[in-house]
Amino acid sequence: MNVTKQMIVVMTVIGVLSSVVLAASDMVTKGMIAKNQQKALEAAVFKVLPGAKTYEAIGTETFSAYKGMNEQRQLVGYAFIAEGPGFQGTIRMMVGIDPEFKSLFGMDILEQVETPGLGGNISTEKFKRQFSGLTLAVDGVTSASGYGDVSYISYVKNIAPQKPGEIQAITGATISSKAVVKTLNSSLTQLAKLLAQ
Structure with a gap:
């Protein structure tokens, strides 16, 4: 067998073995990853x-929402994933x-x-703490019956929040603060529509 054929055989064997090892490790870790993701979600x-x-x-296929209950199976609130x-x-x-x-319990x-x-x-805890107990600016369940997003939360720059639903934007990071607020408003609208069904 010449050198070229030997190299082809060796590379083929290495490729097949690598594929088998990768497939086996994927099968072994897939279950662990799913369990860890479930624990993180909980x-x-x-x-x-x-x-x-x-x-x-x-929730739906495109919007993850959860109904939380206490030990007596009484509703204590809703949790949802806001992504944007x-x-x-x-x-x-x-x-x-x-x-x-x-009002929000937290974020x-x-x-x-x-x-x-x-x-x-x-x-940071300083930014996230602003959402604990934050009163929404409007009653979303009734307002979301119309079309478009409702402004439940807004932000202010360089001053302390004065009105319901206001948070203070991070100095020098208004775009990220605005993105959080916009994503929350959109997701709150989705939740309100889901609960109104």
């Missing part, structure tokens, strides 16, 4: 829905809201790739 839901002990999915474009990439949040759709950033030290500060 932790995020319970973090933004204080008092919830169980939850059930109520930021300055650098996708911002993904888990948000909790009370059953009357009047947690699940994923973001904003500029470190600027837009990346949307992940």
Whole structure:
């Protein structure tokens, strides 16, 4: 057998073995990844829905939402994933809201790739704390019966929030702050429409 044929045989064997190893590792890790993703989802839901002990999915294929219940199976609120474009990439949040759709329980950033030290500060506790107990500017359940997004939340720059539904934008990162607000408003509208059905 000449050198060229030997190289072809060796490379073919290496390629086949590599494919088998990759396929086997994918099969082994797929289950673990799914379990870890489920644990992370549960932790995020319970973090933004204080008092919830169980939850059930109520969302659609394109919008993930959950109904949280206490030990007596009474509704304590709703959690939902808000996802939208930021300055650098996708911002993904888990948000909790009370059953009357009047105020947020909290917001947690699940994923973001904003500029470190600027837009990346949307992940800081100082920024996220603004959403705990934040009263919405309008009653979404009745307002969302029309068309278009409703402005539940707005932001102000360089001053303290004065009105219901206002948060303070991060200095030097208005685009990321605006992206969070826009994504939340759009997702709250989707949730309101879902609950009105």
